Structures are given as C-alpha cells and as structure tokens.
Amino acid sequence: MRYSRAFIPTVKEVPKDATMPSHILMLRAGYARMVGAGIYELLPLGTRVLHKIEKIVREEMDAAGAQELLMPTFLPGEYFKESGRWELYGPTLLRIKDRKGGEYHLGPTHEEIVTDLVRREVKSYRQLPLNLYQIQNKYRDEPRPRAGLLRCREFIMKDAYSFDVSDEAALASYQQMHDTYHRIFQRLGLDYRVVEADSGAIGGKQSAEFQVLAQTGEDSIVACNECDYAANVEIARPGPVTGAEPDASQMLPLERIETPNTHTIEEVVAFFGPDANAAHTLKSLVYLAGDEIVLAIVRGDHEINEISLARQLGVDEVVLASDAAVKETTNTEIGFVGPVDFEGRIIADPDAVSVLNAIAGAGETPYHLKNVNHGRDYTAEVLSIRQATSGDPCPKCSGTLELYRGIEGGHIFVLGTHYSDRMNATFLDEQGNSHPIVMGCYGIGVTRLIAAIIEQHHDEQGIRWPVHVAPYEVIVTPIGKDEEPLTKATEIYETLCAEGVEALLDDRSERPGVKFKDADLLGIPLRITVGSRGLKQGTVELKKRIEAESEDVPAVNIVSATKAALAALRG
RNA sequence: CGGGGCGUAGCGCAGCUUGGUAGCGCGCACGGUUCGGGACCGUGAGGUCGGAGGUUCAAAUCCUCUCGCCCCGACCA
Secondary structure (H helix, E strand, O other): OEHHHOOOOOOOOOOOOOOOHHHHHHHHOOOEEEEEOOEEEEOHHHHHHHHHHHHHHHHHHHHOOOEEOOOOOEEEOHHHHHHOHHHHOHHHOOEEEOOOOOEEEEOOOOHHHHHHHHHHHOOEHHHOOEEEEEEEEEEOOOOOOEOHHHEOOEEEEEEEEEEEOOHHHHHHHHHHHHHHHHHHHHHOOOOEEEEEOOOHHHOOOEEEEEEEEOOOOOEEEEEEOOOOOEEEOOOOOOOOOOOOOOOHHHOOOOEEEEOOOOOOHHHHHHHHOOOOOHHHEEEEEEEEEOOEEEEEEEEOOOOEOHHHHHHHHOOOOEEEOOHHHHHHHHOOOOOOOOOOOOOOEEEEOHHHHOOOOEEEEOOOOOEEEEEEOEOOOEOOEEOOOEOOOOOOEOOOOOOEEEEEEEEEEEEEEEEEOHHHHHHOOEEEOOOOOEEEOEEEEEEEEHHHHHHHHHHHOEEOOEEOOOHHHOOOOEEEEEEOOOHHHHHHHHHHHHHHHHOOOOEEEOOOOOOHHHHHHHHHHHOOOEEEEEEHHHHHOOEEEEEEOOOOOEEEEEHHHHHHHHHHHHHHHHO
C-alpha cells in the first residue's frame, strides 16, 4: 500500500473524550472513529488488525474441529422468551418491533438460536459431538459503555457452542476449548491469566475467564505466586485466616468520639491521626438481601465481596442500601453506621472480628466509637465475605496471592443442560432413549482484544504491534527531496510485496520528522529508512519498532535482512 | 440509575462571571522558502456557538426544558 493513497487519518492532539491508552492511540493513529457511545467504526488499519486476529482465531478453532457458521443478528423474540432470557436480560437486550408490531431483538449472544438449530437438525448420538462457532457483531445496551473498544454496545465476538452426549464428553469439549484458547492468546502476543470466574446470567456450572493483564482493565483478579491458582475477585476466597477473637485482657474501654464529616474510611483514618490505619477500622455496609436488612462488616482496608455475601445468605443478589434507606433503617447517616447496638442481622468477616480495639461508626451521626471489640461490644455471624487481595494466603497452596487488573478477553463455560432442558434439545442414544444434549459455550471478544493488545503493546510514541497482528509488517520510508531515495524505496517496497511481505510505502512528500512520528504512532513492527546519506554508502536502515537503535544494512541485502528480522520477531 | 464534568470551525481550546463585530493553535487550500524526529512566511476557505423555548432593543453569554459525550460508582458474557 502506498501511504499517499491510504486512508490513515492520524491526529496529533489527544482526543478530548479518550482517557485510556488503547482508545487514545486507536483514534490518534487512525484505526477507529466513534459514531456514538460504545459504537465505533474500524478504519482500514483497524480492519486489517481485526482480520489478523480473526484469522488466528479461525485457524485454532478449525484445528480443534469446530465448524464456522453464521447465524442472524436480527432475531425473533420467541427464542429468548422460551429460555427466559427475554425477561432476564432486561434493558441490556436491544429490542426492536417490526412493522407488524412483532417483537424482535438484536443478538447479545446466541445460545438459544444455536440450540434451536441443533434441536431441529440433531437427533442421534451419531451426530455428536458438535462444535459450532461464528464471528459476528453482538449487541448489548450496556449501562455504561466505555474506554473505546473495550466495552462497546456493538462489538465483534467469536462465539462457539459445543454439544455432547454426556457430562464427561462435554467436559472434554470444554478442556479442548481451554487448550485452544491458550494457543490463541499466546499467538496474539498477550500476557494473560486463566482465572476461575462467576458464570453470571448465562447459566452454567463451571467457567474460566482469559484475563489479559492490564492496569487499565475493568476486572480485578488474584493469582498465586507459587501455584496455578487464579480467580476473579468476584469469586476468589482468601486462604485460611485465623478469625481469632481479640484478647479480652487487652481490650480498652469503649469511647464515643464526635467525628464530623468523616464519611469514608480514609477520612476516619485521617481524623484519628497518625496512629490510626485502615486495618484498625471496621467498614459497615447496609445491604438489602431479599426482604431482609443485613449489616455487613469487613476490615477497613478490605473490600466486600457481594457475590460471596449473597451466596452465603442464600439469595440471588444483595443490593447496597441507598442513602435514604440507610437513614430510614438505622437513623444514621452513611459513614456513621456501626455494629454496636445495631438491631438486626450482622455478618462479619473473620478478619474484621479479629481486630482488637477497632474504630467503627457509632450508629449515630456524627460519632465514631473507639475500642470496639467483637464479643464484648457486638456479636456477629462470622462468614468470609471479603474480596481476596494482595498478600492473602493462597487457598490451594502455601503461596501468596497477588492482585492484578485484567481485561476479560475470553470466557468459557460448561452449560450443562441449562438451555437444552428449557428448549427441549434432545438426542437418542444407542438404546433409543432420549437425553438432553449437554452444552458448553466459549466466547472471545475480538474487537476488545484489539484494544487489549494495544494496552499491552505501546509506548509514549504510539502502538507497538506484535507482528502477528500488525496491519502491515514493514513500512518503507524514503527520506529527503532527492529522487534516489524514493526510487530505491519503491524498488525495495515492490520486491517485498512480491515476496509476500505486507509492506507500506510512505511515498508522501512529508518531512522526515512527520514520517517517523507517524510510523511510530501506527506501530508498524519494522521500518526501512532510505535516505540519500546512506545510499551514498550503499546502505539503508532497518529498525525494529520495539528497539531504539537502527541497523545499517547494505541495500542489496535489505530484502533478506527484512525477512530475517520478521522471522526473529515472529519468534 | 446516583455523583461529577463537557458540548463554540475537521481536531484541541479561549470567549460566558459583567449580554453589544465569534477568536486562537493545529489541520485544510494556494504561493514561496525549507527538508534525518510532528519546519517557517504570506494569502485564503471553513462556525445554525448541541437543540427548543423564554427574558431583552440585543443572547455563545442570563433563565427553563431537552439531546449528546466523557469520568467515578451501581450494573453488566
């Protein structure tokens, strides 16, 4: 491709609405443009990267025996009604009425549609196992789209569905996808962790997330520094903690202290001065669990795990009470709620119970209590309800957990017969007996991965694509106003193209600085600079985007040197 | 949905407090000088000031409503 004819609208200034590196760079380097909140255009460069990722995904899926198909995105509502997700999905489902008033929606994921296909076409165990996948646009009216391509309302997903005759066979399919995903994520050049995760609204028994490590990620995960344990903090449990009751002989008398304007743990700690720290305080949160009001207590430096709390209380979810509700039920402003004299159910984390002479809200505005002790001043049901965090013991070995931020790039599930039961998808076994088909589903956020790769591969100057996904492998940059560099660069470019190298020729009549800046911004892995200075010695320069220094190469050898450098980058 | 912020030329912004000719930088077009890390000079094109209503002789500016976008939270494969 000749740059002078390419549609690569780069921008010098940082777009106002972008804050994350991948978002900023995709806009600045001309890979994408926004059309609406969570709705993006992929420009030619972005589309080339998309196709590179899709190619890797297809190769690995096909190698695993999965078969690609294409289902519609515009769907009659009946299938989601059949499974119950027409209601369950709520406002996230983008609903449409046709001219006759019929109810339709755009597909957020396709368990129902593929299950319908399979129940119509698959009747016998002889037709199983089966793994069907597609790569297409998905639609979810997210409550809060954000960060460019990381969370969109329209996005491209690879979704695969496996169908098996038994739980054991389904687990084998799941394991195969697990392995396939490892190969895909490795080929994409990503640093990632496979973590245990909550299976959420999709319904299912077992699931694992492929989390791309990035400080800007939305998800928090913990991973052991010694074994392979890793989990989303949504479900991670810290390893054994003592939960020891404080030593009664060291308890100090309770003190009530006026503490105006201390609504957060930080403010409380600041108020009590240098001796206080968050681990010495109790965080009290009022939750609605079904019809019941529950006070949940964790240590001030810990975060509560709402999923864990809900499960142990035996409810679907717990909802943090609104400011008004807290005031109504406790007669206390947010920030001053506490366990002492609280009338109602109190659940406390073991680490909170162990705190000796803690600082806690007094249950009265604007006071806090000093020297609060479990057993003496309040009594709680002790349940592990906090999120795991850095420094916690590993639940599986003697190692220590580390906290990471991650971007959910893929998620695989064992679904069991959740959908096949509801939709009556069955097969006949050797004896002619009917059984529900056992399913699994496997997603990869393809457009999200474009952003995730950039989050891991960039510097101050721009993107640094791994070769396997770069829109072009080489950019040939003639420098200077003379004819020779352009002539020579064109010759090199044409030879590279003929040899199957994906090359971009910067034939624009721009000054060198502009071309270098753009080349770095675009993130092309290799740059060949052709200038009259070098040509006098018969050399051109070869530079890797990920290295600071360039290398002089005799012009006659540049094609083979380029191919060698590409091979080295491919690893 | 709760909290905060922002909508003025393609992009980034000033102007608004105190109503009175719509500005700057980048980009774009043309001419000239330049040419190894986002050059310089000159000329020029380009704006219903997000939208609607109101106050006023007069609204980018004041008031009301509304739409959109971003961030934090809630929520969410």
